[in-house]
Amino acid sequence: MATAQVVKVLIVDDDSVIRGVHKMLLARFAGFQITEAENGKVAVDHFNDGNEFDLVLMDKEMPEMDGVKATRTLKEKGVHTKVVAITGDESASGAFLEAGADAFLVKPTKLSELVNLLKNFNLLN
Template sequence: MASTKTESSNRKLRVLIVDDCATIRLFNKMIVETTRRVVTQVVEDGKEAVDICKGGAVFDLILMDRNMPIMNGIQATKELREMGVTSMIVGVTDANTTSEKQEFMDAGLDDFYSKPLKLAAVQAFIQRIEKKL
């Protein structure tokens, strides 16, 4: 049986939060979960994000920090795209220069947002995803 538009719009979206800072992970998780239409998962670096996706996890939205140890957001985004991950990936970072932002976008981001993450931005990302469902 095919799912209806109502069924797909009522399902909770899966969001992966990737950041090496525990405070930022907690803050972003709280912001994202205020929408009440999401299920979140958090990881500490890009390698964990890649590994969890290799393990079969699927996300509608990945909020990716740029500067992390082990595997940074640029490397992780490139690898996720090479694996065929089609999730919306948004870089959420404090990158300061245009070239840093561009390098991150070129890795395969769908969008870029400067820290700190705000509820209005999360709601806009979720609306974009829901329009595609």
């Protein structure tokens, strides 16, 4: 029997309710291992500590380090993990994409959008 692929996802948002919603959406799929971070600095620290992820869901407005700066920092460090900006600020897409984000979604996140994204990144069978 083949071993199922484990998909490691880092959810970065200062709002624990939003992190919970994203966890709930991802819980619909088997094999997802979720880690949470309450701001961009904590997210960067996870990578600095040697943790690896297949996908990062990144909010924009957060204390200590916002999502755009965190995305830029990760990409400048050579992190190849897919970073998806998920924010209520539609005007932030340019800043995120310039910082190196691989995709941009507007909150509230729709399951269909998340499924398409996961398929496009080959994280769903």
